[in-house]
Amino acid sequence: MADHPVDEKLPALKMATTGLQHVAAMYAGVVAPPLIVGAAIGLTATDLTFLTGACLFTAGLATFLQTIGVWKIGARLPFVNGVTFAGVAPMTAIVASTEDKSDALPIIFGAVIVAGLLGFIAAPVFCKAVRFFPPVVTGTVITLIGISLLPVAFGWAQGPDPAAHDYGSATNLGLAAGTLVVVLLLRRFTRGFVKQIAVLLGLVAGTLIAIPFGATDFGPVADAAVIGFPTPFHFGAPQFQLAAILSLCVVMVVSMTESTADMLALGEIVDRPADEKTIAAGLRADTLGSAISPLFNGFMCSAFAQNIGLVAMTKIRSRYVVAAGGGFLVLMGLCPMAASLIAVVPRPVLGGAGVVLFGSVAASGIQTLVRAGLEKDNNVLIVAVSLAVGIIPITAPEFYHAFPETARIVLDSGISTGCVAAVLLNLVFNHLGPRDRDAHEVTHPMEAGEEITGVPRTPAAP
Numbered sequence: 001m002a003d004h005p006v007d008e009k010l011p012a013l014k015m016a017t018t019g020l021q022h023v024a025a026m027y028a029g030v031v032a033p034p035l036i037v038g039a040a041i042g043l044t045a046t047d048l049t050f051l052t053g054a055c056l057f058t059a060g061l062a063t064f065l066q067t068i069g070v071w072k073i074g075a076r077l078p079f080v081n082g083v084t085f086a087g088v089a090p091m092t093a094i095v096a097s098t099e100d101k102s103d104a105l106p107i108i109f110g111a112v113i114v115a116g117l118l119g120f121i122a123a124p125v126f127c128k129a130v131r132f133f134p135p136v137v138t139g140t141v142i143t144l145i146g147i148s149l150l151p152v153a154f155g156w157a158q159g160p161d162p163a164a165h166d167y168g169s170a171t172n173l174g175l176a177a178g179t180l181v182v183v184l185l186l187r188r189f190t191r192g193f194v195k196q197i198a199v200l201l202g203l204v205a206g207t208l209i210a211i212p213f214g215a216t217d218f219g220p221v222a223d224a225a226v227i228g229f230p231t232p233f234h235f236g237a238p239q240f241q242l243a244a245i246l247s248l249c250v251v252m253v254v255s256m257t258e259s260t261a262d263m264l265a266l267g268e269i270v271d272r273p274a275d276e277k278t279i280a281a282g283l284r285a286d287t288l289g290s291a292i293s294p295l296f297n298g299f300m301c302s303a304f305a306q307n308i309g310l311v312a313m314t315k316i317r318s319r320y321v322v323a324a325g326g327g328f329l330v331l332m333g334l335c336p337m338a339a340s341l342i343a344v345v346p347r348p349v350l351g352g353a354g355v356v357l358f359g360s361v362a363a364s365g366i367q368t369l370v371r372a373g374l375e376k377d378n379n380v381l382i383v384a385v386s387l388a389v390g391i392i393p394i395t396a397p398e399f400y401h402a403f404p405e406t407a408r409i410v411l412d413s414g415i416s417t418g419c420v421a422a423v424l425l426n427l428v429f430n431h432l433g434p435r436d437r438d439a440h441e442v443t444h445p446m447e448a449g450e451e452i453t454g455v456p457r458t459p460a461a462p
Helices: 012-041 045-067 085-097 101-132 135-158 170-189 192-196 198-213 219-223 242-269 276-296 306-314 319-334 336-343 347-370 377-395 405-411 414-430
Strands: 081-083 301-303
Touching (some): 012 081, 012 085, 045 081, 101 276, 101 414, 135 306, 170 198
16 A cells, blocks of 8 residues: 555655755744844844854754654654744743853753653543544634734844834835745646745745845854754853743643644645644644753754644645754754755745745645534634634734733733634534524525515526
8 A cells, every 4th residue: 555645765865855845944033032132132143143053953853753753752744843932032021030040051952852742642632632623723822823824924024123124115015025036936837746845946046136136144164163063061061940931831732722723734745644642742842842952952842833834735644754854953953054045035036935834734734624524603703703802913913912821821812812712612603502593594694585674685587
């Protein structure tokens, strides 16, 4: 019997190029947290480069755990892992509350280790939530993942620095649009392998187009060292403070919730639905990867939703392709010069490609919703309210400004809040209470035969 496409091993060249495409899609998301936290601490340029390389290295290790797996660890799906952005706010809060900034990273690392180990222990219980994720819930969450990621692409398209004079300039937006056009043309007029690596080729083309405009900076390549290993506990032995541990345990719960939703989404896309066993194994990989990460000076790891869009668009479902991407991440962690090659890609160029990638995730969610029974009034309400709740942090970023910082870790994640809303509403409307008004009653607006302006519709002639 032929292997499932998820377990397919592609030719070496195809494996390498498609794996590199995954790295290009998630690179900015991996390096942003260490750059933000490192800047808050006031790290030197050398230490900041070291911290960024360490996060790339640990992202590669976590990706290996997810894709290749060992024992009952790893979802064994084409799942990229990297530094979760959900931890940035609490980590910068820890930095701000630490008098001696040299202790900030050891305190963060200690909290990540504890949160990771506790999450690893809780994974078998947490995975049982899969029964609360029917298509009406998973479709809503997948759609929200795509919608939540699109503002990231729009931000990239405007430029790397919101304070810069050219942020949002016609040049930056033009580069993003040009990259988007290249990707679309390649997807429309090419076939086979070239079509599958359209995003990677679009990034290369966009980078070359950006050179005459001065938007491509080769400085990182010239300044980067050839070899550099993330020495264990480079910033000091981990320290364990209760407040920091509690803060990052909340982040771990948020991360596990999002990872569960991501695994369900990816399972639908690759036609290998994620069951409780798969989710438990995937959560073990997330949490163990997080617990190990501080050993090499990295932060908490989680699934990267943007790469789900790449899988959806390219139709390449092999987990070994993503494992190859993990290999590139490890290489970048060991070779700063290699890491700097990806850093050369201008942010607007990444933004243009991101529109396709993240939009593909939202489209996959809509495809799932088509199978979710939206002819049922209950399901229409579930989707409508859950999407509204999930979009709040995107459309009104300050909506929860009066809430405590700990609560905002959860509330400011549209994926998490939308997911919780969808699960709870599905329980209320489809599982609790009397069943006499359920599956087949449809009362949503614009139902056929409905009076719209107070005048009954004239029946069609026989």
